[in-house]
Amino acid sequence: MTTASACADPTMAAIGDAVAEGRAGDIASARRKLLSLWSAIGVTGDPLHRCTLAHYLADLYEDPAQALAWDVRALDAADAVTEQRVQEHHAGLHIAGFYPSLHLNLADNYRRLGSFATATEHMEAAKEHLPGVPQDAYGAFLRTALEGVAEAISRRDTTRRPSAPGPTS
Template identity: 45%
Template sequence: MTTDPTLVRIGEAVQANHRGEREAARALFAGIWDEIGGERGDPLYVCTLAHSMADAQDDVGQELVWDERALAAAGSLTDARLAEAGVAMPVAALYPSLHLNLSECHRRLGDLDRAREHLREAEATIGALGDDQYGEVIRKGLRQVAERVGRPSAEGPSSQALS
């Protein structure tokens, strides 16, 4: 568990979003976004905040913009920076979730080719996930999106809805 104050504040905004306080969550995220310097900020904060802000969007186009920002920032992250912040996972473990979210956005926008591209990217990086609850949530999501874009996932079939 991290004690990094910025990550803690991002986590508080995530919790507000989970409680259904979407406007409040977006306002918290926006304030932190300004404080960290937006896309030019620390890649850890940019990636984490953008990934979370995407989930607070009502418009899928805006969700896609935030998910793309998260993926771009992940490219500048290092395992050392994650460890320094108390995040107990390698950067590689972020990619399946980032690509999963992008795949689902493109699917919802009707761009099945791009959805499949990101699904393939997510599946190619799935080996970085552990055999834990987080890994299972992502694997389940991959199966669900694969069904929605009309092709079987490398992870096998599932009939449950993506959360």
């Protein structure tokens, strides 16, 4: 997922700013800002805002149970996002392209919690949506992450992947 062209949408811009802050190392501040935005958006607010915010907020939690709660919210919101809304935000995006990453994150959280059967279900869902992902750097990153999570599931490994987004303990 991307926050490109967020300048036309102040909420997406604020989400992008908080994400950048978190990636720069200020996890606590980024989390506070995203939680504040979540309160402002509300559970019935713009599904694109909710999906994007929840997707990135999940990455700011080391605890897989906390991350899972936000990743479930992201997937739920994605199901309410229309293609038209995504295109209004950025003409190069398609809602179908969100699903591999959303399901990957869910699979990884369930794996870390030891729920390997559910993790495998989400891996299969991610793979079903993968053909729509371009063969670019992001696509390569996503495919590599899917392979890593699938391998960890097969080993029944619940440790955090070194390449996983988010804070490290």
